[in-house]
Amino acid sequence: MDFGPSERPAGAAPLPTAIKILIAGGFGVGKTTMVGAVSETRPLRTEEVLTETGVGIDDLSGVEEKGTTTVAMDFGRITISDDLVLYVFGTPGQDRFWFVWDELALGAIGAVVLADTRRLADCFPSIDYFEGRGTPFVVAVNCFEGAEQHRLGEVQAALNLDPVVPVVLCDARQRESSKEVLITLLEHAMKTREARRRAAGD
């Protein structure tokens, strides 16, 4: 069925396009905090209700209830301009929701992997996931109060990252700090795109 411009209110501007960035990382690392720090509205929560057949059966280990599972995602919005809106989604923390990640990652321009140096291994699955998909990402080390201030090079080595992947310190509670992380990601994604284009041209 067609819905043409004639149906729209007179003088209405075309709808903007939306883009998204993901915030991933282990449980309790500050994903929702960072979403809230950059969002122009309070973070919203949306839920996908999934039937049991949609869930990775192998990973359930018999502990899951029968029937449906609800996966919650927190997200925020940043209006960039009249024709561009940026959405920032916190990924569901549990590994068995990878198929929700697939939906989220589809079309995402990049991802921030939040890391806590006290539990660095918690961000391994996120890094593996984005590396596997070819989604540009940066690692942002959330500086919790009292957390040991690892040197970023050590984090980079411990995570066995491609040297081109930026590793930055941040305070996910702070808007300016979180904004800088997003800007670092966008610059990295831009370089990644350029590098891929060059590689394809060879």
Added chain:
Amino acid sequence: MIAQGDSAEHEWVDEHAGPVVRPYAVTRGRARPVTGTFDLISLVMATRADVASESGLGPEHVAIVGLCQRMQSVAEIAAHLDLPVGTVRVLLGDLVARTLVQVREPRGTTAGLPDDSVFEAVINGLRAL
């Protein structure tokens, strides 16, 4: 712990209990929209100010049109109406089929990254915040 007065009867249903009407009742049992795919960040805008007089629409349809007098993403509609995303997709399919909303699919749902102008616009926009 015990709530007093008229709120006592609602005490056992907190916000985590979810909607009292089951999602498939809202969609009359339908799991998929009649048209469209509706990405989480597809943007939706109502084409009409008021649809209360339209026949065959449920209260949730009317609520979506009301909400989308200002542009909203699919995810925002779901969050504001406290409905699962799958349910909202079905309802949006109905509304698109009746041309009561228009939908803009997001940029870059296919493989590849957007061009430099988009990146630059977002970077500049973030810096200006």
